Amino acid sequence: MKTLMIMNNETHTKLKLHANTIRKNIIRMLEKAGSGHTAGSLGMADIFSYLYLHELSHKPTEPNWNERDRLVLSNGHICPVLYAAMAESGYFPISELMTLRMFGSRLQGHPHREYLAGIETSSGPLGQGLSQSIGMALAERIDKGSDSNKYFYCLLGDGEINEGNIWESALHAGKEKLSHIIVFLDRNNIQIDGFTDDVMPLEPLDKKWESFGFYVQTIDGHDFNAIDIAVHNAKNQHEQPSIIIAKTIPGKGVPDFENIPAWHGKSPNKNEAEYALSELEKLEKELLC
Amino acid sequence: MLNNQLHLNTKFFDADVQKRATRSGFGQGLLEAGTENNNIVGLCADLTESTKMNVFAEAFPERFVQTGIMEQHMVACASGMAAMGKIPFASSYGMFNSGRNWEQIRTTIAYNDMPVQIISTHTGVGVGPDGGSHQALEDIALMRVIPNMQVIVPCDYEEARKATIAISKTNKPNYLRLVRENTADITTAETSFEIGRAQVFWESENPEITIVAVGPMVEKSLLATQQLTDDGIHVVVINSATIKPLDEKTLLYWAQKTNAVVSAEIHQKNAGLGGALSELFAQHYPVAMEMVAVDDQFGQSGTGEELMKHYHLDTQAIIRACKKVLKRK
Numbered sequence: 001m002k003t004l005m006i007m008n009n010e011t012h013t014k015l016k017l018h019a020n021t022i023r024k025n026i027i028r029m030l031e032k033a034g035s036g037h038t039a040g041s042l043g044m045a046d047i048f049s050y051l052y053l054h055e056l057s058h059k060p061t062e063p064n065w066n067e068r069d070r071l072v073l074s075n076g077h078i079c080p081v082l083y084a085a086m087a088e089s090g091y092f093p094i095s096e097l098m099t100l101r102m103f104g105s106r107l108q109g110h111p112h113r114e115y116l117a118g119i120e121t122s123s124g125p126l127g128q129g130l131s132q133s134i135g136m137a138l139a140e141r142i143d144k145g146s147d148s149n150k151y152f153y154c155l156l157g158d159g160e161i162n163e164g165n166i167w168e169s170a171l172h173a174g175k176e177k178l179s180h181i182i183v184f185l186d187r188n189n190i191q192i193d194g195f196t197d198d199v200m201p202l203e204p205l206d207k208k209w210e211s212f213g214f215y216v217q218t219i220d221g222h223d224f225n226a227i228d229i230a231v232h233n234a235k236n237q238h239e240q241p242s243i244i245i246a247k248t249i250p251g252k253g254v255p256d257f258e259n260i261p262a263w264h265g266k267s268p269n270k271n272e273a274e275y276a277l278s279e280l281e282k283l284e285k286e287l288l289c
Numbered sequence: 290m291l292n293n294q295l296h297l298n299t300k301f302f303d304a305d306v307q308k309r310a311t312r313s314g315f316g317q318g319l320l321e322a323g324t325e326n327n328n329i330v331g332l333c334a335d336l337t338e339s340t341k342m343n344v345f346a347e348a349f350p351e352r353f354v355q356t357g358i359m360e361q362h363m364v365a366c367a368s369g370m371a372a373m374g375k376i377p378f379a380s381s382y383g384m385f386n387s388g389r390n391w392e393q394i395r396t397t398i399a400y401n402d403m404p405v406q407i408i409s410t411h412t413g414v415g416v417g418p419d420g421g422s423h424q425a426l427e428d429i430a431l432m433r434v435i436p437n438m439q440v441i442v443p444c445d446y447e448e449a450r451k452a453t454i455a456i457s458k459t460n461k462p463n464y465l466r467l468v469r470e471n472t473a474d475i476t477t478a479e480t481s482f483e484i485g486r487a488q489v490f491w492e493s494e495n496p497e498i499t500i501v502a503v504g505p506m507v508e509k510s511l512l513a514t515q516q517l518t519d520d521g522i523h524v525v526v527i528n529s530a531t532i533k534p535l536d537e538k539t540l541l542y543w544a545q546k547t548n549a550v551v552s553a554e555i556h557q558k559n560a561g562l563g564g565a566l567s568e569l570f571a572q573h574y575p576v577a578m579e580m581v582a583v584d585d586q587f588g589q590s591g592t593g594e595e596l597m598k599h600y601h602l603d604t605q606a607i608i609r610a611c612k613k614v615l616k617r618k
Contacts, residue, residue, distance in 0.1 A: 113401055125396045128365045132397055135369020168362035
């Protein structure tokens with residue numbers, strides 16, 4: 001277990017730069033694909049940068065390494081950020097990102113585990129990822145008891161938790177006290193039909209998850225120090241599964257895309273992509289100063 | 290006569306033939322498979338005793354997961370366990386363990402090609418008094434349409450026991466369809482079983498009809514042979530325990546030899562065994578065929594026997610279907 005400490009400046013800057021590159025690649029691949037989900041992908045780039053380039057115990061060149069942490073992307077529609085983070089950390093060439101959603105590509109429109117090594121499970125149909133993470137953690141507990149070093153990350157969207165299956169799995173995670181489960185809930189307040197508060201109000205989210213037996217932390221999902229502290233707090237919990245409610249800005253990094261529900265499910269055209277990339281280039285220059 | 294090469298139960302036609310349930314054969318089979326292979330785990334959605342998962346759960350409590358009444362979560366959780374190298378058996382009643390959780394089975398199990406074994410008991414109208422809501426008559430259709438999924442419907446206790454052990458070794462998803470009620474022992478411990486193989490259980494001399502049956506309808510079909518023989522109608526009875534993949538070679542051989550087929554199952558006519566056979570024969574050897582099955586209706590309360598008669602699933606229905614198909618040859 002790592003001791004809790006504030007991330008150093010060098011790591012902080014490195015992860016921000018990786019996140020910015022991930023965002024640029026998200027824009028490029030979505031423009032090329034001509035369809036796909038932009039806002040949630042951009043919004044989760046910081047958390048994916050943190051996980052894939054810093055925190056996950058994994059071997060990108062040996063994706064099936066048995067001792068790896070398991071990461072389940074339950075809301076599979078934001079897979080552009082997953083693919084971009086995997087490429088950024090060395091699972092496959094960056095150039096392959098441009099095959100997203102194309103015939104014959106390993107990068108299916110929603111992730112498929114049989115197409116691409118490193119994908120733990122196929123997802124897209126919502127609400128099923130936490131169940132699978134629980135199954136993985138239970139299997140590990142049968143094999144290793146309390147000696148396991150593996151963590152089971154599950155990434156959920158906020159709209160996704162409308163699904164009843166989520167609350168079934170939440171009940172079960174609480175019952176089993178699966179402390180190696182760390183859920184990130186992407187609290188970006190949008191879903192396809194609009195703002196989550198209008199479609200199906202979710203608050204009080206923290207109290208809901210607490211009542212199911214989770215250790216709940218609410219953070220700014222773009223603050224690397226906050227992400228780092230929350231993950232380490234979660235790892236220091238030995239009695240409860242954890243959920244980190246990460247407040248994110250959908251479309252983060254591209255001002256005209258931010259907080260606009262319409263960007264949930266569409267991809268940028270050529271002009272929009274050029275604009276987005278220029279904004280992200282500006283951010284990169286600021287980071288490098 | 291009964292196929293003596295298969296070591297079938299010689300007392301099958303006796304009045305005091307032993308009767309046991311296929312769900313109990315599963316319970317025993319899982320105990321044996323779990324004893325042999327530590328990677329086998331069990332999950333159940335609050336029906337541990339009814340589905341006979343209790344036999345495994347009591348022997349291996351550390352490998353049993355009680356999920357409560359959450360069929361959707363249960364199968365997705367089972368998929369996660371399979372991703373870590375386990376061979377999960379997830380049991381519930383057929384109606385919930387194919388209908389309620391269909392999309393989880395499709396996405397997390399079949400699409401991922403995970404070796405999760407879906408165990409459904411209490412299928413068909415044999416559930417009786419519980420009524421139509423609990424009588425799964427659509428589950429074969431729901432499961433056999435999913436790519437990667439294999440569908441197996443054992444005819445008796447022994448076959449259910451062997452099928453349970455067999456599916457644990459496939460490294461594939463399988464759907465095992467079982468019933469609550471006791472049915473006659475047809476096979477014995479010596480009878481061979483292989484996934485994907487249909488077996489001729491009864492063969493009259495110069496047969497003119499091929500009866501293809503699954504589950505409890507194999508017993509009914511064998512019983513029907515007695516009156517059919519008296520009526521001068523010669524048949525073969527095939528137990529097609531694997532509905533997917535079908536044993537196309539055996540089934541086409543007998544269809545060509547007899548030019549008349551009767552299917553028998555406790556399921557909707559639509560898209561069950563009869564549907565699967567129709568697809569096979571229509572593409573390779575169109576043949577006159579009658580289906581003994583439920584005709585686009587829901588079940589209702591009653592005794593199993595009353596319902597089997599009402600929905601034309603008894604031996605008389607099989608005999609009527611044979612006489613009808615003969616006229617169409």
